[in-house]
Amino acid sequence: MSKIRVYELAKELDITSKELITILKDEFGIEVKNHMSVVEDEDAALIKELLTGKTETTAAVETAVADEKKTPSIVEVYEEILSEEVNKPVIKPKKKGRRDEKDESEGTSAADSIEIGDFITVKDFADKLGKPVNEVIKALIFSGVMAGINQEIDFETAAKAAAKLSVSIKKSKEESLGIEEDEAEDLEDMNLVKRPPIVTVMGHVDHGKTSLLDAIRKAKVTESEAGGITQHIGAYTITLNGEKITFLDTPGHEAFTAMRARGAQITDIVILVVAADDGIMPQTEEAINHCKAANVPIVVAINKIDKPGANIEKVKQELTEYGLVSEEWGGDTICVPVSAKAKIGIDDLLEMVLLTAEMKELKADSNRRATGTVIESKLDKGRGPLATLLVQKGTLNVGDSILVGSTYGRIRAMFDDKQKKIKSAGPSIPVEVLGLSDVPVAGDKFHEVKDEKTARGMAEARKIKERSQLQSSVRVSLEDLYSQVKEGKIQELPIIIKADVQGSIEALKGSLEKLSTDEIKVRVIHNGVGAITETDISLATASNAIVIGFNVRPDNNAAALAEKEKVDVKTYRIIYNAVDDIRAAMIGMLMPDIKEVIQGRVEVRATYKVSAIGTIAGAYVLSGKITRNSEIRLIRNGIILVETKLASLKRFKDDVKEVAAGYECGLSIEKFNDIREGDIIEAFVMEEVKRNKL
């Protein structure tokens, strides 16, 4: 293998030897002594690619920015649109497929329908449309994308803008870079063959998810295949009676929801583990709701049947309350009694999984270009970015070029779940791959494309797009529900309800679901008693739902996550108000509202009974502040017990106006004496907020 010295390579790249040594160490994990050390040719090629890649991206961004400054600036176009709006308040949409008479008189040859590939620059797009660039940029702005004349836009963005210009648009086969996402294509395809099911294990904490995954792996992998210990790469495949099953081996619903939140639904079947001595618990219920929301079939593993307290029939009874009626009782839910510990029923369970898979007729074409999803990824010091990919269609081979989210690469090496080097992997097979330019994000899709240059070009175009669209992700919120429905962005309003008692949930659920109209369906996808938790927020993120709390509050982690993910969380004390708000939001009549602003959180650390006054709390301000005039609510285990005002606020013996975070205080609450150690007092004020005008 040929080699190049550090100083030679540095010269070629126009950087100093010292800079190159740092890059070698930090980005590739290659330690070299000095400028005379040698670098393998393959490594040198990768470094060159990395550095030129970076320069090209920067150059592309700079060109885009420069273009925006030249003809015409986006801001100018935007201002023009605004002034047009003022002079001409009603814009009549053009009839689809018909040319505008203005167009006719000026003699522009506007097209009725055009074909483009996966990506196109704004300028080329305008040429194809036969429209002035200004007009195209305007249409793009109306579809929510700010793009300069030389910036590349993808097919989807172009399609939206074209629709605004009443031009129909098709993907051209020749210009397409090879991303074949069209599901319909597969249906027509004659090459479909059976593929293994992809299974996730879910269930309540300690019900035995990990033990079951281990039991399956040990029973089936080590016994049948030489090689022994399985590496954890996020997924593994087992064989039963010549049939394969792929397990995603991160148990629990976090992984499942995280994937769905990124739009990746990879699980075909869920094994729901329920401990026979414990029955259905809150996380079992959550898992059931996750599966229902994702429309994934469940096979129930009733675990721990070796335990003296095991009661299989009781579990089946409880399952019926969630609409899962076992087969023996005339339903269609398969329940298999197992013991992960005593290794009972494992084969039965796997057979039932295969049976369920057979009913689903899972098929894929293994002869096409590979596509699939990233299961796990990490940066390995020595080997660079590593990713576990689950192939979903086609066959992935060593040497293939792939685009993964906004990273790319050429597969240098591929390993199976036993760390055995392999050359190719077909549908439903997980593989660990080497050769990506960066660490991809779990849940991202990958696509094989024709060559590495194409992969890189597309990855860079995606990065630019990501930057320009960073702000504009669509999240459902009551404030702009109406406009989202009108624009056809959503047809369903999924809601998660958390409340202090089951009775309120039932009442709220009934009233809310009755609000459904032809245009928008209101659907409660999950409900539960207790505080709003992080899991509720991640389910909301994954399902684009809003969260309604009735007499309960989000805990700290949930509040932080909701803010980060921009999930709309609304809390109410009166059912009527909740129903009224949603009804108003659906018809675009949500009025300016009074919004509460949290001032601070205070923890009760001791209580004293004083006969003339009642209960006094010794408390500590955890965050923000509390003031004498604050409105307050007393929260115990996430549930609101009372909402009222303070009767007194003291520091030592003195009455004070406010106490800040980090200080202790004494307080009593108006007409409320049941204060206990550990209670949280939330101080807030009400402020009027303007809602978005429609």
Ligand SMILES: Nc1nc2c(ncn2[C@@H]2O[C@H](COP(=O)(O)OP(=O)(O)OP(=O)(O)O)[C@@H](O)[C@H]2O)c(=O)[nH]1
């Ligand atoms: N007797 C008995 N114990 C079991 C069985 N399966 C699991 N356990 C025990 O139950 C406990 C919890 O099992 P895990 O596999 O860690 O449960 P998990 O659902 O993965 O728990 P988390 O990962 O914490 O959510 C462990 O102490 C296991 O040894 C079983 O079939 N029988």
